[in-house]
Amino acid sequence: MGKVAIVTGVRRIGRDISEHLLRKGYDLALVYRSSDEEVKRLERVAGSLGRRVLLLKGDLSEEDFCKKVVEETYSEFGRIDALIHLASPYFRTPIEEVSAEDIDRHFRPIAMAFVLLSKEAYKRMLLNEGDTRGHILAFGDWAVEHTPYKNxxxxxxxxxxxxxxxxxxxxxxxxxxxVNCIALGPTLKAEDLTEEEWERILKNTPLKRAVSLKEVCELTEFLLKTESMTGEVIMVDGGRHIAGSGLGSVG
Ligand SMILES: NC(=O)c1ccc[n+]([C@@H]2O[C@H](COP(=O)([O-])OP(=O)(O)OC[C@H]3O[C@@H](n4cnc5c(N)ncnc54)[C@H](OP(=O)(O)O)[C@@H]3O)[C@@H](O)[C@H]2O)c1
Known part of the structure; x- marks a missing residue:
């Protein structure tokens, strides 16, 4: 029987991961809010590969939607093998102006949704066979563990x-x-960065290149198979966590 994964946040990196998993034989529940074009494209790819996708549109800030995602996935496919949580708002909140609403608008889809989706998915994963019955993977950020930047x-x-x-x-x-986490460094340019700023970030990254999307897809696939690792936060960041201030030999 084919494996089934839920993927949240399929606009950019999540889209590539979804396509990779479809090619590796997964059926997918794609959770999105406004990326209609991306999910339609993935639906076409799935069709050409003979795989199935379930499109679930909604806001992961809502507890009911988180529950619905897992219920509908299970009822469509009859099993759940993996949950991959990439959905994440990313906008400036300068500390002088940050509001409870700003905190809520990040916290709910990033952290609260992860816990609620995981809790519901775990119950269904337990119905699978074997010692390892499912995998959960979050997408974090290298800077959290080392040096969060301003704003x-x-x-x-x-x-x-x-x-x-x-x-x-x-x-x-x-x-x-x-349950593991890939903590990414610079992979795709954020919309609020200029090309110049992006080039400067890459120059100040020890490996001097953006994180490879292909490697992120391959690592995801590997983490959905591993039975010997849990609770890990893996830095996939071109070495930014060892760059210190970015001055000296790095900068
Ligand atoms: N890009 C990088 O270089 C980088 C660096 C460090 C960490 N990361 C992490 O890697 C992951 C993917 O990054 P990315 O650049 O591909 O992300 P992105 O292009 O900014 O896309 C963000 C995704 O989050 C979804 N989303 C946001 N709020 C949501 C909500 N309330 N409900 C449902 N979905 C919501 C969006 O869905 P819709 O588009 O459907 O609205 C979108 O698919 C994120 O977790 C990000 O923090 C990325």
Missing amino acids: YSAYFLAKGALHTAVKVLAKEFAPHVP
Whole structure:
């Protein structure tokens, strides 16, 4: 029987991961809010490969929607093998102006949704056979663990909670469901950065290149198979976490 994964946040990196998993034989529940074009494209790819996708449109800030995602996935495919949570707002919240609403608008889809989706998916994963019955993977940010940068306080608070949730759930869901996190560094340019700023970031990254999307897809596939690792936050960041201030030999 083919495996089934839920993927949230399929606009850019999530779209490539989804396509990779379809090619590896997964059927997918694609969770999106406004990326209609991307999910239609993925639907066509799935059709050409003889795979199935379920499109679930909604806002992961809502508890009911999180529950519905898992219920509808299970009722469509009859099993759930993996949850991959990429959905994440990312907008500036200078500390002088940050509001409760800004914090909420990041925290709910990033951290709260991860816990609620995981809790519901875990119950269905337990119905699978074998010692390892499913895998949960979050997408975090290298800077949370090392040096959060300025003006993104609400984002970092939420991603910090996400990294903590990975460790909490890894313990809760052992021994049957490993929970891990890929903490990305510069992979695709954020919309609010100029090309010049993006080039400067890459120049100040030890490996001096953007993170390879192909490697992110391959690592995701590997983490959906691993049975020996849980509670890990893996930096896939071109070495930014060892770059210090970015001055000296790096800068
Ligand atoms: N790009 C990088 O270089 C980089 C660096 C560090 C970490 N990361 C992390 O890697 C992941 C993917 O990054 P990306 O650049 O591909 O992301 P992105 O292009 O900014 O897309 C964000 C995704 O989050 C979804 N989303 C946001 N709020 C949502 C909500 N309330 N409900 C449902 N979906 C919501 C969006 O859905 P819709 O488009 O459907 O609205 C979109 O698919 C994210 O977790 C990000 O934090 C990326």
